[in-house]
Amino acid sequence: MKKDLKQAIEKRRTYYSINDKSPISDNEIKEIIDFAVLHVPSAFNSQSTRVVLLLGDNHKKLWNIVKETLRKMVPAEAFPATEAKIDNAFAAGYGTVLYYEDESVVEGLQNAFPSYSENFPKWSQQTSAMHQFTIWTLLEEAGFGASLQHYNPIIDEEVAKTWNISPKWKLIAQMPFGTPNGEAGPKEFQPLEDRVLVFK
DSSP states (O other): OOOOHHHHHHHOOBOOOEESOOSSOHHHHHHHHHHHHHHSOOGGGOOOEEEEEEETHHHHHHHHHHHHHHHTTSOTTTHHHHHHHIIIIITTSSEEEEEEEEHHHHHHHHHHOGGGGGGHHHHHHHHHHHHHHHHHHHHHHTTOEEOOBOOTTTTHHHHHHHHTOOTTEEEEEEEEEEEESSOOOOOOOOOGGGTOOOOO
């Protein structure tokens, strides 16, 4: 039985221990992506978010790019820990969702509405965040665990070259996902009275 929206939001957590099994078909994963891209709102109805779904060898290839990029940057004595994290927490999963924003759309809005020009890049980031949260929640509802990673911009050029991504697409985040190997750990919450104000 599907969870209601509040239950789905509450259940969504960060999972680093995942495997390469899938509780649903690849077509159903694609349907989750399609649903979010169609129905998540965007400022000025810009529809600027672009999503790339990597499965199978393409998923593995992405995390090898991350690993080889970091190998050139991380001190040799520290790299084994970095490699283990990538191999066991990200590459071990079933797939990865890449989140992009189309800068040509953002630039078009800046030109069309110059008085809001400086806000469109911020609103674009907010649009991406809503897509990330929606897809993350729907993947979890389907039985996956996921996490959100930010190896951009150091991997941007190689990723764009590998999958022939438009140079106008700006990489925002990477979301590896797979079947969780266990339950998520406890989550701490800051007091609501410090975070929410109500005036009647």
